[in-house]
Amino acid sequence: MLNGLQDLGAAYLSFMEPMTLLYGLGGAFVGLIMGILPGLSATLAIALLTTVTINLKGNEAILVLICSYVGALYGGSRTAILLNIPGTAANAASCADGFALAQQGQAGRAIGIATSGAVTSTLFGVIFLATLTPLLSDVALQFGAFEFFWLALFGVTLSGSIVGGDPLKGWLMGLLGLFLAQVGEESLYAYDRFTFGSEELAGGLALIPALVGAFGLAEVLMALSDPVERKIHDLTDSVLPRWRDLFRYRWTVMRSGLIGVFTGLLPGVGEDAGSWVSYAAAKAVSKEKDQFGKGSIDGLMAAETGDMSSVPGHLIPVLSLGVPGSAPSAVLMAAMIIHGVQPGPMLMIEHPDFIYQVVAMTTLASIAILLFGLFGVRPMLQVLKVPRDILMPIVFLLCVVGSFAVASRLFDVYVMVAIGIGAYFLRRRGYEMAPLVLGLVLGPLLDKSLRRGLVLSDGSLIPFFTRPIALVLATITIFTFLLYVPAVRRAIGRAASMAGQGLRSLIGRGASE
Numbered sequence: 001m002l003n004g005l006q007d008l009g010a011a012y013l014s015f016m017e018p019m020t021l022l023y024g025l026g027g028a029f030v031g032l033i034m035g036i037l038p039g040l041s042a043t044l045a046i047a048l049l050t051t052v053t054i055n056l057k058g059n060e061a062i063l064v065l066i067c068s069y070v071g072a073l074y075g076g077s078r079t080a081i082l083l084n085i086p087g088t089a090a091n092a093a094s095c096a097d098g099f100a101l102a103q104q105g106q107a108g109r110a111i112g113i114a115t116s117g118a119v120t121s122t123l124f125g126v127i128f129l130a131t132l133t134p135l136l137s138d139v140a141l142q143f144g145a146f147e148f149f150w151l152a153l154f155g156v157t158l159s160g161s162i163v164g165g166d167p168l169k170g171w172l173m174g175l176l177g178l179f180l181a182q183v184g185e186e187s188l189y190a191y192d193r194f195t196f197g198s199e200e201l202a203g204g205l206a207l208i209p210a211l212v213g214a215f216g217l218a219e220v221l222m223a224l225s226d227p228v229e230r231k232i233h234d235l236t237d238s239v240l241p242r243w244r245d246l247f248r249y250r251w252t253v254m255r256s257g258l259i260g261v262f263t264g265l266l267p268g269v270g271e272d273a274g275s276w277v278s279y280a281a282a283k284a285v286s287k288e289k290d291q292f293g294k295g296s297i298d299g300l301m302a303a304e305t306g307d308m309s310s311v312p313g314h315l316i317p318v319l320s321l322g323v324p325g326s327a328p329s330a331v332l333m334a335a336m337i338i339h340g341v342q343p344g345p346m347l348m349i350e351h352p353d354f355i356y357q358v359v360a361m362t363t364l365a366s367i368a369i370l371l372f373g374l375f376g377v378r379p380m381l382q383v384l385k386v387p388r389d390i391l392m393p394i395v396f397l398l399c400v401v402g403s404f405a406v407a408s409r410l411f412d413v414y415v416m417v418a419i420g421i422g423a424y425f426l427r428r429r430g431y432e433m434a435p436l437v438l439g440l441v442l443g444p445l446l447d448k449s450l451r452r453g454l455v456l457s458d459g460s461l462i463p464f465f466t467r468p469i470a471l472v473l474a475t476i477t478i479f480t481f482l483l484y485v486p487a488v489r490r491a492i493g494r495a496a497s498m499a500g501q502g503l504r505s506l507i508g509r510g511a512s513e
Contacts, residue, residue, distance in 0.1 A: 008130060011353065011360040015063065021364070023060050024067045028368035031068030035075025037391070042072035042328040043434065044219050047211040048395070050335040051402025054208070058339040063361045065335050069328050070122060070311055070365035073271060074373070077114040077304055081107060090271035093279045093303035100295035113297060114304045115373035117253060121305040122366040124257035125264070125312030130359045136320035137348040137355070145452040146464050150473035152446035155323045157480050159435030167484040170435045173426070177439020178446065180205055187448050200411045207334050209403040209416040210440055214433040215331070216399040217420025220392045222427060249301045252282050256305035263306075264313015271310045271326055278306025312362055318343050319355055322445070327434030334441045
């Protein structure tokens with residue numbers, strides 16, 4: 001434990017340089033702008049900034065990305081409060097009470113509540129990030145090729161629930177990502193797969209152009225095809241947090257912080273789940289239930305606390321297991337791989353100090369959003385007045401430049417455009433892109449682990465099911481898949497109902513006797 005505290009202290013000191021702090025503030029600023037603009041997202045912010053930071057040192061680049069992640073979720077509360085349009089999906093629960101407060105002339109107070117809840121809950125989640133990640137990593141060190149296969153397959157299975165409400169569409173996109181990950185020379189024998197004689201395809205599809213196309217270009221096309229009319233509520237009161245609100249609703253902050261971290265730990269459950277579950281829990285125990293949806297401070301505090309504390313929660317399985325639980329964390333994991341850090345069980349061996357560096361990065365991100373929340377609200381809201389037909393071409397230019405800058409290959413730009421156009425039509429049909437990225441990221445690991453396992457076992461599948469950890473992971477993966485089958489879900493529901501009736505009858509019989 002003492003060594004861990006020393007590593008944590010060293011991580012904080014390593015980020016105290018002026019230029020590093022400037023990178024963190026810059027990442028949070030860009031994330032805030034992305035969050036404030038309706039239709040853009042934390043996922044897009046991370047994807048675009050990955051291209052911009054490609055030549056930075058790994059730690060500095062990942063600092064920028066984590067700060068943009070936190071900043072985007074925080075910035076999304078602005079449009080939820082002022083426009084009744086969530087800046088990101090995680091801010092949807094903030095619309096009802098935040099917008100109601102704005103209509104009552106308390107928009108500044110609502111923003112202050114969002115700021116205080118976001119900062120305290122992020123710092124609350126950082127404590128769990130620092131303590132739980134090393135524990136999970138120690139367990140994960142026992143993984144071999146057989147366990148890695150099931151872990152990767154479990155991640156792809158989660159594509160059915162990571163976004164959207166249709167598991168089949170999620171699985172199809174996850175499988176499409178797995179297929180695209182197989183394009184190029186395979187890792188064991190350098191044999192060309194799906195290249196059709198193209199030397200460019202022999203190198204595989206680069207991850208950054210794929211990310212930028214799936215989220216950047218597709219988002220540009222979606223935004224231009226569906227413009228949104230906006231009317232901003234003016235800020236007439238102070239945006240400084242009222243600390244008496246934070247003290248009065250301190251138990252809401254604690255409860256929602258725990259809920260956010262717990263939902264973040266669950267793979268496939270996004271930041272919006274932390275927000276909605278926290279909101280529902282606050283309403284269930286509140287003495288002011290009738291105020292929810294009409295401008296409840298308790299409700300807004302719970303919603304903003306629940307989604308922000310889920311960010312450190314999502315980072316825990318990413319770092320320790322290499323399994324992202326949401327769309328932004330999936331793209332962040334891909335960015336870590338690009339910058340030379342492989343999240344997962346081997347992280348404690350290859351980069352033992354990186355976990356504590358991520359803790360320091362997340363802390364700096366929370367400080368950055370506090371500074372911008374206190375002093376930069378009014379100027380940053382001016383970006384909402386920029387017409388989309390001006391803003392989106394700028395985003396498209398960043399997509400092109402970012403894709404080309406990675407390897408100075410025009411082919412990467414073609415990949416970005418092809419995937420972006422395909423992603424646009426798929427999104428119009430209700431298919432989300434996060435499962436595609438999940439398949440792209442986990443595809444190489446699944447492929448290598450399967451074939452290495454078969455080599456070690458002389459072609460036998462038995463070790464994939466007989467090794468203790470592999471058996472547990474196989475059981476969880478198969479059970480997770482079956483949960484999405486309607487017949488199985490109905491059977492589980494009937495069994496639970498019958499068990500409940502039986503328990504109630506036993507209790508009633510005991511009481512009568």
